[in-house]
Amino acid sequence: MSEEPDNVIHILCDEDHRHLLPSALMGFELHLLDPQKPIPADTMFLMVDVDLKNPDMLSRLRAFRKVSQRGSDLVIAIGKNDLQDELQATALGAKKPIVKPISEKSVATYIEQRRTAAGMTGKTATAAAEIGAKAIKDSFDEFKNDTAIDVDKISEAGRNIAASIADLGISEWLSTVRIYHQSTFQHILLVTGIACAFAQNTGMSKADIAKLTQAGLLHDVGKVSIPDAILDKPGKLTAEEFEIVKRHPVDGFNKLFAQGNIDASILHGVKHHHEYLDGSGYPDGLTADQIPDLTRILTICDIMGALLEERSYKPRFSVAKSIEILKEMGKEGKLERALVLALETVMKKPGSTRSNLTKLANPSS
Structure with a gap:
């Protein structure tokens, strides 16, 4: 299996939000995943905005977490003040959740946060x-x-x-x-x-x-x-x-x-x-x-x-x-x-x- 390039962020989201996202952002490629297919195991950066009450979607996310690589990052968007979604995201091993819907701005904010954590703040606009x-x-x-x-x-x-x-x-x-x-x-x-x-x-x-x-x-x-x-x-x-x-x-x-x-x-x-x-x-x-x-x-x-x-x-x-x-x-x-x-x-x-x-x-x- 060929590995994805290291400048890719995968995004799993509902059809209604896909049109809000570009194919590239701040130098990174954004790959929109098919919600009906398994999440690739070599995914290092995954942002998710789906119905966490959907059993099939939860199964796909759990399956990915079992095979995901060490150091992979999972960010899940949840409804505002939705405690059930927040608990589900935590159980899936997601870091601090973001508020729905995923947008260009929220993806850009995520990239900025990762850059800051890596001491790469000089490489931004x-x-x-x-x-x-x-x-x-x-x-x-x-x-x-x-x-x-x-x-x-x-x-x-x-x-x-x-x-x-x-x-x-x-x-x-x-x-x-x-x-x-x-x-x-x-x-x-x-x-x-x-x-x-x-x-x-x-x-x-x-x-x-x-x-x-x-x-x-x-x-x-x-x-x-x-x-x-x-x-x-x-x-x-x-x-x-x-x-x-x-x-x-x-x-x-x-x-x-x-x-x-x-x-x-x-x-x-x-x-x-x-x-x-x-x-x-x-x-x-x-x-x-x-x-x-x-x-x-x-x-x-x-x-x-x-x-x-x-x-x-x-x-x-x-x-x-x-x-x-x-x-x-x-x-x-x-x-x-x-x-x-x-x-x-x-x-x-x-x-x-x-x-x-x-x-x-x-x-x-």
């Missing part, structure tokens, strides 16, 4: 995300205080993000941001990472990579002017509230333009990242010939970031579903289809990290 979040917060504070936004700090944050994504890939970036950041900061960091990965993987110059990454970090700075009650509203916005939201690109542009030290292409992206090729966007209803490439790319990445977020009024879409939506917008003439297809290739590219999971299973080895 966490530090770059923290630097990015600090730069965003500072720019928001500077906007509120009517002081100049520190462009050097934005540039430094962009360089850190670019280095992290070049080393670890977009999958790790998205997962890290979703674990540690919420609301507007999460959105900006997701969009920035997607834009940076697009630039790096489509042969753009270093200068353009820097511009697109900085545009990502600055594109929503005008949201400082939006009241929190509107920005964080859980339901659909009223027409009046949406008009207030629609002011943020112009507010951000005006602030940055007044500084006199921001590249013109970044300023255009900040002001026009909600424009569509068919003229149906805002604030100026620009059409295709008026929208340069950097802004077109930022628009697509902004939509992608929003689709990949979980918000109180909508679920988080998978990468595949998000790409489908972008493709449909391309057919409608709103987005450049060639750029959407290029983004699809970028988003499906596996991470470059290949940390040794055997070491993660045995931190002392």
Whole structure:
């Protein structure tokens, strides 16, 4: 019997949750097991989200534990405050259980925990995300205080993000941001990472990579002017509230333009990242010939970031579903289809990290 590579996490879950999980995450392959078949004995990392009251499923899990290798890791998702599930998970030899359902975020959290236990915390995107979040917060504070936004700090944050994504890939970036950041900061960091990965993987110059990454970090700075009650509203916005939201690109542009030290292409992206090729966007209803490439790319990445977020009024879409939506917008003439297809290739590219999971299973080895 051939052994699995050491960068594989096996996941056993119900059909309803399978679509929430990618095939690769943070440099690791995720293999979804057939719930009707025995669990492979050479599985070193197993995450489970099934009905623990199902006798057949329990039999499969018990059979696996009898033949599983030394050092193998079992994580079981249980219902919140479900004592029976918790006792069953403990009896199966699982470590501290997680709450249902298994998701990309819970798998990423597990990987982070294993890395920390193995002393491998340096090989994550966490530090770059923290630097990015600090730069965003500072720019928001500077906007509120009517002081100049520190462009050097934005540039430094962009360089850190670019280095992290070049080393670890977009999958790790998205997962890290979703674990540690919420609301507007999460959105900006997701969009920035997607834009940076697009630039790096489509042969753009270093200068353009820097511009697109900085545009990502600055594109929503005008949201400082939006009241929190509107920005964080859980339901659909009223027409009046949406008009207030629609002011943020112009507010951000005006602030940055007044500084006199921001590249013109970044300023255009900040002001026009909600424009569509068919003229149906805002604030100026620009059409295709008026929208340069950097802004077109930022628009697509902004939509992608929003689709990949979980918000109180909508679920988080998978990468595949998000790409489908972008493709449909391309057919409608709103987005450049060639750029959407290029983004699809970028988003499906596996991470470059290949940390040794055997070491993660045995931190002392």
